[in-house]
Amino acid sequence: DNVELKLIVFFLPILQTIQFLLTVSLAYILAAINVTFRDTQHTLGVLLQLFFYLTPIFYQIDNVPAKYLPLYNLNPMVHLITAYRNILIYGTAPDWQALLIIGIATVIFLPVGLYIFRVQSDRFVEEL
Template identity: 40%
Template sequence: MSKSDFKNRFSGSYFGVLWAVIQPLMTIIIFWFVFQVGFRAQPVSNVPFILWLCAAMIPWNFFTDGIINSTGAFTSYSFVVKKMVFKVGLLPLVKVISSFFLNIAFNFLLIIIFTSYHHFPGIQLLSIVYLNLCLFALITVLAYFLSTLNVFFRDTSQIVGILLQFGIWLTPIMWQESVIPEKYLWIIKLNPIYYIINGYRDSLINNTWFFAHPRQTLYFWGVVIIIGFFSFIFYKRMRPHFADVI
């Protein structure tokens, strides 16, 4: 179902699934052009700016695509939701896996980009695998809450899109966290996606293992577990009413 869902997102277009690569790739190129060529950004952490930017943009692209795609999981499969014999609870997971296909391709692209600049990740690829699992877990627990809410409040997907536009600037993706005073930095770290972004950069640029920050790791998984608990409770309570409103 995830494979079919991925293909159906681009059915009818001439380039088909290539648009899944072209669109986020163009976003990265635009940001690179603005900051590298326009603002003449200097190397960050002793690596070219493009490497520093891609290390954050690749996981962020998966996060945004996974959240937006999964928010409409139940409404886009309304014909399935009304069939009691189908396990409706699988639909958000179908959407997340669909987005994960594209994420795999972009992670390979990320490795190629780093290798072309003589920064092959090496053993740190294990950290990238772990961070992808973290990101998959975070998107999944959010997907169950947002997709359930979207059944009863159809403006959810539009609101999520706006929040993600703010999120890319509130997360240290295009800017360095060093610009934030130390006493306020903890606020930025409350955002669970910070753990992923920082982990990617630590692994690929600083050769730092994911377990080098145990407090952040415990905080991240604590947040995922709490969100997951409330999301699944919310889904179970609202599931019997799906057929009435879809």
């Protein structure tokens, strides 16, 4: 089946690290919010399902109408999934500028999320 492994595949750990750290940073924030506001868990389930369909997993980003692209590009998973697709399917480099912006946002959100989690952690026992 003539599947070629290209050198660009070695960038996958970088991509996975960015995705992992972004997920952890958002999880810290949402965990702290969920303890204070119990309805967060129900709202989050709906929002995660919505974001799943707003992420180009089963369709190409080219199918999104041009007028919605600026709003669509605010979803960081759009750029991560596109980067995975570029590396694994097309064997091309991802959009480094988009990944840099997501990486910078992750570097900002991770300490903020950890701080919020630690500040709120004293209240976890009381609230639960």
